[in-house]
Each structure stands twice: as C-alpha cells, then as structure tokens.
Amino acid sequence: MRVVGVICEYNPFHNGHALHLRRAREAAGADYVLCLMSGALTQRGAFARHDKWLRARMALLGGADLVLELPARFACAPAPEFARGGMALLASLGVGADLSFGCEADALPLLGDAVRALREEPPAFRAALRRALDAGESFPRAQALAVEAACGAPGLADALNRPNAALALEYLRALPGGMRAFPVAREGCAYHDETLAPLASATAVRAALERGEADAALGAVPFPDLIREAEALGDVHEPGALDAALLYRLRTMDAEALREVPGMDEGLEGRFLAAAAEAGTREALLARVKTRRYPYARLSRLCALALLGVTRALAARIERPGYARILGFRRRALPLLHAMRASASVPLIAKAADFDRADEGFALDLRAQDLWALGCRNEQKRAAGRDLVTSPVIVEE
Numbered sequence: 001m002r003v004v005g006v007i008c009e010y011n012p013f014h015n016g017h018a019l020h021l022r023r024a025r026e027a028a029g030a031d032y033v034l035c036l037m038s039g040a041l042t043q044r045g046a047f048a049r050h051d052k053w054l055r056a057r058m059a060l061l062g063g064a065d066l067v068l069e070l071p072a073r074f075a076c077a078p079a080p081e082f083a084r085g086g087m088a089l090l091a092s093l094g095v096g097a098d099l100s101f102g103c104e105a106d107a108l109p110l111l112g113d114a115v116r117a118l119r120e121e122p123p124a125f126r127a128a129l130r131r132a133l134d135a136g137e138s139f140p141r142a143q144a145l146a147v148e149a150a151c152g153a154p155g156l157a158d159a160l161n162r163p164n165a166a167l168a169l170e171y172l173r174a175l176p177g178g179m180r181a182f183p184v185a186r187e188g189c190a191y192h193d194e195t196l197a198p199l200a201s202a203t204a205v206r207a208a209l210e211r212g213e214a215d216a217a218l219g220a221v222p223f224p225d226l227i228r229e230a231e232a233l234g235d236v237h238e239p240g241a242l243d244a245a246l247l248y249r250l251r252t253m254d255a256e257a258l259r260e261v262p263g264m265d266e267g268l269e270g271r272f273l274a275a276a277a278e279a280g281t282r283e284a285l286l287a288r289v290k291t292r293r294y295p296y297a298r299l300s301r302l303c304a305l306a307l308l309g310v311t312r313a314l315a316a317r318i319e320r321p322g323y324a325r326i327l328g329f330r331r332r333a334l335p336l337l338h339a340m341r342a343s344a345s346v347p348l349i350a351k352a353a354d355f356d357r358a359d360e361g362f363a364l365d366l367r368a369q370d371l372w373a374l375g376c377r378n379e380q381k382r383a384a385g386r387d388l389v390t391s392p393v394i395v396e397e
Contacts, residue, residue, distance in 0.1 A: 021063030024100035045300030083170035094343025241375030328393030
C-alpha cells in the first residue's frame, strides 16, 4: 500500500486544500491520503475557528482517507518544531508514508539549495545570520537572509519568508531517509490575502466569517452547509473569546514564571508584564509587545503557551509525539488502520477516554480543547471533557 501524508490545519478546509489533496494523491500514486491536523490550536498561536471534528469531517469529504491529530505540543510551535513533530509522527506510523506539502510556485525551485545551506551552514551563512540578528531582525527573517547570502541569490529571502515556503523548508530539513517529498504548487490567493475568490485563503474565509459575511466566504469552501450550520449554531471560537482569561493569567504571573514559557527569551517577559498591566485585549497586548525583532506569530504563540501552562521543562520532556489520535476516517481506510495498528511504534488512540491521561502530551491536548470549548459562542458546547466523549468521525465510503 502507498500512503502520502499531509501536515495541515484546515482552519477552515477550503477549495485549495481539496485541490492539494487531489494532486498529492496523484503525484505520489497513493492508495491513501493521511492528514496530520492541528487540533484546538494552530501554529500561529490562535485557536481554530471550528472544532477539530468538523474540520476532520470536511477533510475526509474533501479527499482525505484518515485524519490524525497533531498534538498541541507541536501544533502550536515555531516552524522547525511544527515540522519535526509532524514528520516524527508520520514516520512512527510504520506504513512507509511519503509527504506532500503546498508551497508558493516561485519558491519551489529554490528549496533544494536553501536546505543545503541550512544543513551545512557555510561561513557566508553564519556571518550573514550574525549580521541580521545584530541588526534587530527576527530569527526567521535573519535565517532567510543568511540562506540568501550563502546561495548568492538576491531575493531568495523574500521568497522563502512566506508561510508555506518557510514550512516547506522545515519539512525538507526534517525529512527522514527513505521518505519522499511531493511538493504541490499553491494556486489561487496568497496565504495572507483576504480577497474572496473560489481559491481564497483560509485567512480570507475566516475574516469574512468574523464579519458575518458567511455567504461571501462559503464560495471558497467545498462543503458550505457544514460551516453554515456551525456558524448558525454558534459552534465557533471567536478571536478574543479568551482575552480576559489570558490577561488574568499574565497579570498573575511574575517574571520568573514567564521566563519558563518556551521562547520567552531576550527579556520578553518584561515587555509582556508591562503590556498586560495596561492592555484590555489580546490584540492590544500584542501591539504593545511587537517589534521588528519579535513578529506577531511568535508573540501570539507565547500567549497561547502561557495560557496553556506550557513550560520549558514540559516541552523538553515531550521530544516527539508519543501517540496517534484518530479524529476521523473513511470506511475504505480500514486496511490502512489495520496496518498502522500492526506496525506503528506509538499507540493508536480511537477512544480517548481509554488512553492514559497522565501522559503529558495527551493532557496538553485535552487542556487545549477545554480552552477552545470555554471560548465557544454556543454555551451548550462550553463544558470540559468533550475529547473524552467524542468518537472519531466516520465517512461511509
């Protein structure tokens, strides 16, 4: 059997994602497409708008055969850890899965040279990295500039600094021996483009939904009725839903406790404490802390990790995913599940209530979902423990 894996968020699942799944299957000649999807939290530190079971259902209807949860420890992490966690989980399944990812078309030809520069770190790379960091650039931007200098290719940093290209680079760095990569050129609107179109970005769809423009947004998704129903029922986590909880958490932490949050380096704890004492919303807090050196995504992740109670020690103990949680599958994928049960080096979780809640990574997933629920607009969905009573989605195909 041939399997191709996709590491994803689907916040929400849109037409471009369906196109990618189709092309990934074709490029890899795969019998099964396996998605490793973020749960409650996304890589940029925000809670997903819709719950993970709705997003898993849409992925299955849109071309996936099996959806597993990427644990929160890696789903809400800088690009290198996000990629390493996803790749480690994919490799641990024991089914010889390959990888497919989307990337901006003009960046695809540059990835090979960029990966070599990152692995070898020649003198030109190290010197350029030091110069950029000394000039106050963020580490991702400094690293991109160093790759550009090492490759002698003006403009390379801008091409690689876009979200899909940056993740593509990290996937290739983390690619285990024997695993093949099948990149697919991104089509339609760019990652941050808020233009509504048939191939609009997830950013555009979310922004329109937040404005209450569901009809305009849903032209970009393949199963609009599912999202329309969730929006009508209030089964959504709106931005800002946990602002008060976050500010309370920050205002009751001291500098020593904040320094224990992974990534809270270079005196950032002082900026957070000062901003939290005055800001009334999460966005106002981030606006006060943000500088050229500290980009929005990094600061947003720090907020999420502080709210979750993640410490450096906890992150260090969870070096790689230790289980594979099933969010949903197509009935036709049962042979794949049987193969994984026989060959995987990690437990396969179908019923979360039966798994060890003392497992720190799993406990973090449960906590993330409970926080998502606390911020749900639908009051009937705010109870804790939904992970323990919700079965995997099954699509009868």
